[in-house]
Structure formats: structure tokens, C-alpha cells
Amino acid sequence: MRGTCRLGVERERLEGEDTALFDVRCPRDQEGGPDVAHGGWTAAVLDECLGHVPLLHRVLSVTAELSVSFVKPVPVERPLEVRAWVERRAGSRWYIRGELVLLPNRALLAKASGIWVQRDPAHFDRHQRWLAEQDAEPGRGD
Numbered sequence: 240m241r242g243t244c245r246l247g248v249e250r251e252r253l254e255g256e257d258t259a260l261f262d263v264r265c266p267r268d269q270e271g272g273p274d275v276a277h278g279g280w281t282a283a284v285l286d287e288c289l290g291h292v293p294l295l296h297r298v299l300s301v302t303a304e305l306s307v308s309f310v311k312p313v314p315v316e317r318p319l320e321v322r323a324w325v326e327r328r329a330g331s332r333w334y335i336r337g338e339l340v341l342l343p344n345r346a347l348l349a350k351a352s353g354i355w356v357q358r359d360p361a362h363f364d365r366h367q368r369w370l371a372e373q374d375a376e377p378g379r380g381d
């Protein structure tokens with residue numbers, strides 16, 4: 240699959256049944272320090288790539304938990320790769336891990352693990368109804 244992505248994910252493909260690979264490049268406008276990515280970009284791109292593993296299996300899911308270890312500063316505008324794999328599945332939960340590496344040597348820059356929960360296509364419609372209820376009853380909070 241190819242396309243443009245504001246996070247800089249340039250290409251994604253499945254490698255076998257449970258692993259996906261992503262060609263990534265941190266855009267300059269995601270800089271958080273001199274020539275290095277903002278940590279929010281690193282977390283976001285790992286969320287995006289790991290969350291695409293169920294989608295590549297045609298399963299809609301949302302992130303329930305995400306943990307990120309920032310191992311080294313991530314250079315902007317350099318070829319990077321994310322490898323994401325399914326650790327296990329339990330009920331509607333997908334436990335997924337991933338790593339962000341610097342090409343061509345595959346030096347580890349960050350790693351992540353998280354839980355994605357499978358949803359039905361009405362997930363976002365239910366959210367819109369919930370939001371409308373919030374707007375109708377300000378101060379209720381549930």
C-alpha cells in the first residue's frame with residue numbers, strides 16, 4: 240500500500256501473517272529539538288503503525304493502551320523503518336509491539352507496546368451520539 244501521510248509514513252506492507260513493515264521519514268515540521276523529532280511524533284507514528292496491523296487484516300480497532308520507550312533521538316528527514324507485530328490476541332484485544340529503527344543499520348531508536356480493541360463500524364457513530372448528549376447536558380460528565 241502506498242500514499243501520503245502527514246506523519247511521514249511512506250509505505251506499508253505485511254510480512255507474513257503477523258508482522259508489518261513501514262517506511263517512515265519524520266517531516267521537518269515535526270522537529271522537537273535541533274534536527275530531531277518531537278517525542279509526540281515518535282509516539283504518534285508508533286501508534287499509527289502498530290494500529291495499522293489489525294487494519295491490514297481488515298479489522299477496525301482503536302488504541303486502548305500505548306507505552307513508548309524513547310531509546311535514542313530520532314533524526315528528521317532520514318529513512319526510518321517501523322516493524323510491528325502481533326504478540327497475541329485475546330477476545331477483542333490485540334496485543335501489538337513495534338520498533339522504530341534508523342536505516343540502513345537498523346539502530347534502535349524507540350520501541351512500543353500496546354493494546355488495540357476491535358470495534359464494529361458503528362464505533363464513531365456512537366461517539367457522535369455520546370458527544371451530542373454531552374453538548375445537550377453540560378456538566379453531566381459521564
Ligand SMILES: CCCCCCCCCCCCCCCC(=O)SCCNC(=O)CCNC(=O)[C@H](O)C(C)(C)COP(=O)(O)OP(=O)(O)OC[C@H]1O[C@@H](n2cnc3c(N)ncnc32)[C@H](O)[C@@H]1OP(=O)(O)O
Pocket residue numbers: 290297298299300301302303304329330331332354356360
Ligand atoms: C472494518 C474494516 C475496515 C476497512 C477500512 C476502514 C478504513 C477506515 C479506517 C479508519 C481507522 C480508524 C482508526 C482510528 C483509530 C483511532 O482513532 S485510535 C484513537 C485513540 N483511541 C481511542 O480513541 C479509544 C478511546 N477509548 C474507547 O473508545 C474505549 O475506551 C474502548 C478502548 C473502545 C473500550 O471501550 P469499552 O466500552 O471499555 O469496551 P468494552 O466493550 O467494555 O471492552 C472491550 C474490550 O476491551 C478491553 N479493554 C477496554 N479498555 C481497555 C484498556 N484500557 N486496556 C486493555 N483492555 C481494555 C476490555 O477488557 C474488553 O476486552 P474483551 O473482553 O472484549 O476481550
